[in-house]
Amino acid sequence: MTTTPVTLLTGFLGSGKTTQLNALLKSGALKDAALIINEFGDIGIDHLLVETSDEGIVELSDGCLCCTIRGDLVDTLTRLLNRARDGEPISRIVIETTGLADPAPILHAVMGHPVLSDLLRLDGVITMVDAVNGEATLDAHEEAVKQIAVADRVVLSKHDLAGDTSTIEGRIARLNPTAKLIKAPAQPKYIFDCGLYDPATRSADVQRWLNDEALKHGHHHHHDVNRHDARIRAFTLRSDKAVDAATLATFIDLLRSAHGPNLLRVKGIVRIAEDPERPVVLHGVQEIFHPPASLPNWPDEDRTTRLVMITRDLAPDFVEKLFDALVGNTKADTPDRAALDENPLAVPGYSGNFD
Structure with missing residues (x-):
């Protein structure tokens, strides 16, 4: 809780990011925050502008620091x-991406930098979707799907x-059933405060963060192979058994080394042996x-290992069988552990062409 929370605001061109940011500025919610944007001109900050301070950082009258992304985000x-x-003091950092941006490099800067990752924590990724043009955008642009x-x-x-929004809402739910859907202005x-820690209780709220219950309701298959959506899968890995740290590291390393670009998001809590x-x-x-961070105790009665996976071009069966083989889950079609040790990718259902 001593780290600074970072919120990433993303969405395709015309999805309403600027409108949402202006609403946040007017609400006073960004007091003592830092806002990183792409262009000052799009944000209605004229009435809030106080002065330009060092290295392109603008101080606003509501106490927010505002700066444009110039060069490396890490430098900013x-x-x-x-x-x-x-x-x-900075209460939080909000980063607005360009409409065409892949969010992953920005998330990498927050989560993977050897220094920044100790000072920052990802509070949440907020994606704006245009209800009028969202369907066409998702059909045409893989970035919007991601x-x-x-x-x-x-x-x-x-x-x-848009009138009836049930179609676009259903499509969003199939793409990412664990994401909460909100109507603008949010x-x-x-x-x-949609990350792991609930500031109200100053404790971990795993159920809210994972929202893995959403994956139990129905089958989120994508039948139209002509859509980018067909490449995305959301599923949960579960185990009642404690997992030793070396096995967990092996599982993550195998997935990262062979299929890293296709692990769009992984969130989970693990019972360590x-x-x-x-x-x-x-x-x-x-x-x-x-x-990885250790919690001081289990936040609720559920003490099972749960990993929420959102993948692209990576079959759930392959990931599940690899996980079951490593942690010792008993299933009839789980590969033999000795065979897996000899060839970690020799898993039924894996054809070697998920890239």
Whole structure:
């Protein structure tokens, strides 16, 4: 809880990111926050502008620091953290991406940097979706599909113009059933504090964060192979058995090395054999995983290992069988452990062409 929370606001061109940001600014929710945007001109900050300070950081009258992404995002984040270290507190950081942006590189900067990952924590990915043009955008642009797949919250804009939004809402739910769907303009309480830690209780809220219950309701298959959606799968890996740390590391390393680009989002809590009363939290985006963190105790009565996986071009059966083989889950079609040790990718259902 001593780290600074980071919220990533993404969405395709015309999805309403600027409108949502302006609403947050007017609400006062960004007081003592830092906002990283692409262009000042799109954000209605003229009435809030106080002065331009060092290295392109603008101070707003509501107490928010605002700066554009110039060069390396890591440099921008470092400058902001240096200001915080020098006595100018920053309550949170909000990063707005371009409409065409793949969110993964920004998430990597927050989660995978050897220094920043100790000072920052990803609070959530908020993806804006245009209810009027969302269907066509998802059909035409794979980036838009990926933005939804990695989201913690999806905010549906222009729903008042679209009329019946059941089709686009259903498509969003199939792409990422664990993401909460909210209609714009989203209030700050629905956008912020959607990470593992609940600031109200100052404790971990695993059920809210994983939202793996959403994966139990129905089958989220994508039957239209002509859509980008057909490449995305969301599923949960579960085990009642404690997993030893070496086995967990092997499982993650195998997936990262062979299929890293296709692990769009991994979130989970693991019962570790070496210390079963202190679960380990995992959080990854593609090849980059945030340093694992141990909780002081289990936050609820459910003490099973749960890993929520959102993948692209990676069959759930393959991942599930690899996981079962490593942790010792008993299933009739689980490969022999000795065979797996000899060839880790010799798993039934894996054809070697998921890339």
